[in-house]
Amino acid sequence: MDIVYVHEKCYVHVNMNMGVFVNVHRMSGLALQKALSSKLREILASVEWLQGWEIEKDKNVNERGFDILATIPFPPGGRAALCVEIKHELRPSAFRIEANKIFAPPGQPSVTVPVLAMPFISVRMAELCADYGWSWFDLAGNYSLNVPGLLQLRHTGQEPVHKQPRPAANMGTPEAGRVIRALLALENIGKRWTQRLMEEHFQVLPNPIRPPSLGLVNKVVRHLRDEAFIAEDPNGGFRLREPLKLLTAWRDAYRFDRHERREYYSVLQRKRQQEALAKLDSQSGGFAAYATFSAADYQAPYVHQSRTWLFVSEREVSKFEYLLEAKEVESGANIIVLIPDDEGVFYLGDGGISGQRRLVCTNPIQTYVDLSHCGGRGKEAAEALLEQRLKPEWTLRNML
DSSP, X not given: OEEEEEETTEEEEEEOOOOOOOOGGGOOHHHHHXXXXXXXXXXXXXXXXXXXXXEOOOGGGGGGTOSEEEEEEOTTSSEEEEEEEEOSOOOHHHHHHHHTOOOOOTTOOSEEEEEEEESOOOHHHHHHHHHHTOEEEETTSOEEEEETTTEEEEEOOOOOSSOOOOOSSOTTSHHHHHHHHHHHOGGGTTOOBOHHHHHHHGGGSSSOOOOOOHHHHHHHHHHHHHTTSEEEOTTSSEEEXXXXXXXXXXXXXXXXXXXXXXXXXXXXXXXXXXXXXXXXXXXXXXXXXXXXXXHHHHHSOOSOOSSEEEEEOGGGHHHHHHHHTEEEOSSSOSEEEEEOSSGGGGTTGGGGOOOOSSOOBOOHHHHHHHHHHSOTTHHHHHHHHIIXXXXXXXXXXXXX
């Protein structure tokens, strides 16, 4: 992957492969420090124009609150100090404590840069480092080093040099998706949850959806807490902390390809289709909904689609075919029906709003992740939905 070096507004692209394979699990603290010190030396040495930098060899450097000190000449004078904090393993939830540390390297440097160094840095951890103004690097040769006014180095894509920590929960499972939908739904933003309330929540919906077990809720909540997506509430329970980053993480784990896709042709014109779908809405008990582009037409119109996109539960397909006078076809379809592998996609269609005299839409959160994966101009439509609908709501509630 390319790296961008920034020096006095000059950009140079370089391709590198810096993977180093070591047995991290057998390393002592000092051995890990030496390995990461060597990796930092390798990174700095790769920048040809960067001269005069030093990495302190004093083993007592950690008495000053960090583990490695690197200094870089800072034009027109002075030096920048990289204060490297080494961790064998660190959860994102615990990083917030580390992030508030104040480092005081010797010599009164012009710039002090806190740096996190670990055998493996996850995408989530890299996000948090950026949020708090930290640089970072790992043993595989992935890094993001930023010295304001001097340089920006970034290189990612190297395979981890040891087995990655196994997450407490798989965010791509249907059961985890139910918990995440409830947390992210705009109508629930700011809500205080407990694990028991989360389990009970699904049983009181307008169209009740089978709830995840309390044990599964516990696993998912523990994982989201570790990843710093949720925070403890002073009154007990927990609240969503970072909706955009949780949405992005769920989008990346989401499996759109698990939904069965069927293509239909209906002889009904658009207005009559809409009327027929309104009847399907009342007859399906909430287990049919406009999806992807068609849902976005109501929620944040951006990309025009001539075809109608729907989620329809398997048990409601015959009603759909009858009401829409639709026949399954191999080509020339004007309706795309997605048979969900999990009825969680019908969670709070339109936020539970009824009486609209039309078929409900998937929740905007669901619409966003589906658009992100459905191909065509789906990613453009997803971005429009994010900017026009989701972000304004989160900003209004001080979540961004």
